[in-house]
Amino acid sequence: MEPADPRVSDNSVFPNPVYKETVLRPLFDGAKTHHVDGFRAIDRAHLVMLAETGILPRETASRIARALIAIEREIEPAALTYTGEVEDYFFLVEAELRKRLQPDDNGRLHTGRSRNDIDHTLFKLALKPRLDKLAGQLRALIAAALTLVEREKATLIVAYTHGQPAQPSTLGHYLSAAIEVMLRDHRRLMQARELLDLCPLGAAAITTSGFPLDRHRTAHLLGFEAPLRNSYGCIAAVDYTTAVFSAIELVFLHLGRLIQDLQFWTAFEVGQIYVPNAFVQISSIMPQKRNPVPIEHLRHLASQTMSRARMVRDIVHNTPFTDMNDSEGETQDAGYQTFESGGRVLDLLAALLPALSVDSRRVAETIRRSCITVTELADTLVRQEGLSFRAAHEIAAAVARAVVAKDGDLPRDGYAPFAAAFRHAAGREPQLSREDFATAVSPENFVALRERFGGPGPTALGEALAAYRAELAAAEDAATAIAKREDAARRELDAAFNALAGAA
Template sequence: MTENYNEFPAEIYSRTVLEPDFDIYRNVFANELHAINLAQTVMLQRQGLITESEASMTAEALFHIMENVDFASMTYDGSFEDLFFVIERELAKRIGISVSGKLHTGRSRNDMEHTMFRMVLKKKLIENLELHESLVEKLIYKAGSNLEEIILLYTHGQPAQPSTLAHYLGAVIEVILRDMERIYSALQNVDLCPMGAAAITTSGFNVDRELMAELLGFHDCVENSYGAIAACDYITASYSAMKLSCINLGRFVQDLASWTGFEISQLYVPDGFVQISSIMPQKRNPVPVEHMRLMFSLASGGAEQIIETMHNTPFADMNDSERETQSNGHQVFDRMKRALMLLSGFVEAIEVDQSSVNKRIDASLATITELADSIVRNEKISFRQAHQIAHKIAQTSIEQQKSLQEFSFEEYCCFFKSEIGDNAKMKPGIFNQISDPRHFVAVRNLRGGPSKESMLESLQKYREKGESYIEKIAAEKTRMELAVNQREQSAKNLMIS
């Protein structure tokens, strides 16, 4: 045995855990640690737990350390466990331990660290909500500009019915708005302050938990002090919402990949989003779609990793939920940011290839459901009887390789009489419009349907819902900004010139 394992820190422990952890602390959470220290100083003075002179000395030293100590160039040297103790050392050097040591009154690294984690996670969630809202705005605009652009929708991988791009995008918008609801709900859980919980059971000091929450930009405190340091549902709720959003958006992106492919070619992608082949001159590869799919998949996997890290851990303060886990989770937000930004731009750029869509609608007999519906309305027979007539026409169409438009009214009358035993009552003009996909869309004017009138009503609801999130996000950001100003100014006011 060549290494001394009786002296802290063991070299292997330092190299594999403490050094990387120190780097995470100084790069990710240093500003939050400073904010907590300033808020603690203000609170202790107001509660009479330190004197005005001690508060002044502490505040001045904290500002000096943040402005003059180069955390970015620091390396872990083993003399202290983490950045918290480095700050304590710097404070003691500047104002003496008899004063600096009072800053830790009524608190613990337990409540401090989960407060830091929540502060950073809040910012990530808010930015993520803003990116979702930006995508919703782009989708609403795109849908509003494509109320009458016909596309072909699929079920089970096969052509099904015509609709509009607006109608399809409306479904995507609704899912994103529900994802935003889940993310916002997670944010409300994150937006609770653990400070004052101390190690586990609060303390015997008269600390003001509500003031700490206010100064740090939280809307309230975590009620139970043990839950403040032990519960990790704020983490799992956040990453569950991220994972669901990635899954939902990934499905949308997969449709984009399919619809921009040669076999379906419903959407045209402009050259700005197309890469070429190094050998095949004809190739137009909409590669950004693949990158979006990849980014959402990696983000989904990263979110699942964080959720599973919490599985089967004790309901207690444990390192499983702390800095390494938190910083790994931040990669989920980084990947989602890139993917959401790219998707927003891609949605703006794409256009419906109407000529290609029309050919596929004709070839697939996608409007034939309207034939069955029209038979019911005009011939006064049951839908199942009408369905059978339409089915036979479809079979004949496939066998003879002719589109529904090529079927004559006389042929329809023959099919009807053969099946029902009576003459058809439908008018030729009604029959002739059945194969028109625009007619198909126009008559589907129920709430949530693809008709222009229905879609205009839906889009207005989406706008109102999106605007409500803009207001909520703005309120959260304003409260956080006010907290920064209040905290900084209150701490500076403590300083006696």
């Protein structure tokens, strides 16, 4: 006896209640929350193209256009509750079109397209403004950092390596290093955005269509730079997702390091950065406490953002190179939280940085206790006394040990041990006078001499700041150009669609 065909006896009805609540309802809610405008724009652009190419008679396209307008006027997506009567938001719109169109017009809007290419176009349309906003917030942070650099470009700080005082520098020079990283991160965001500007619409399910679709026209009307060429890649190569979230992950991984330094530098034992009262919370029990809590919030929010971005990227790992749900609705929806928490970090850090100031008393005391200017003594001995750097290094090390041992001050107390160490190493008296010695080991001299490309000296730092400002201005101009192009495309689409809807 042959086994029964389960398809014959299958009396189940779609959707299964559990599947409805665990998958279909969240997907529907995500679509109505994030993608309604995208659906409407795609429908309009595709319909205009169908009419312009003659795939649909203009009269038919006009009736469909008026039905789409009626749906937009009569249905408020936010008020919709998923019932399971249709599979998703796409099919809800199709069902509403059937109510308003004659049988001969039903389904004609879907000519030459699939939910596959629609979905990836939707996701790109949703990601572009989010990425543009985040990139704008990053540029605002860079501008805020530049403001602080200009104000504090000559303000001495202690630069640390391995958690220990290393050399004197300036806050401006330190922050300039962070600005360079932020500018590189911004470039990576913009490189990822280039992938978002390639339109998948017209790829249909996999291989485009037998209809003479004009993919360049729909891409233009939707504000894309161009169509994405390979139709298989349109529905399978989700590198636009991995590129966007990889770039975002790096932004907040790198900012986390800057934030961690702020946490360290504001610690009581270090105290070289002062946080004003507006950014300080008190203890509920300890009256003396000044807690710069916003820095902690920056740290954990940056980590949350980085982790959310990494999650989206990692979901694609080991998925097949084909159309698949792993990179679609639920993953994209989860990824949108990345922009929310990331935006909070960028806004808060942009407000905090210009409010910070250097506690120069604490900086001077740390410089005194650590003898971190002694590197310049070694350099000076090479230049003025003709010693090898290794011999000069050994003399400088002996001076530092002697001054630290007596908790002294290097410019004031270092000359005697210097002269003794020099005589021992060189077999002669130094030419360097006490006054020249004090100048050589001063932190101001240390910074002023370092005028090499990329250094903290005033000329070198000034050249760097001019370059940063130029790159930031160019980035702003590029963002403005993109916004103008996309705004012009929206106006063109509205005009073409409205003309179609008004056609007799």
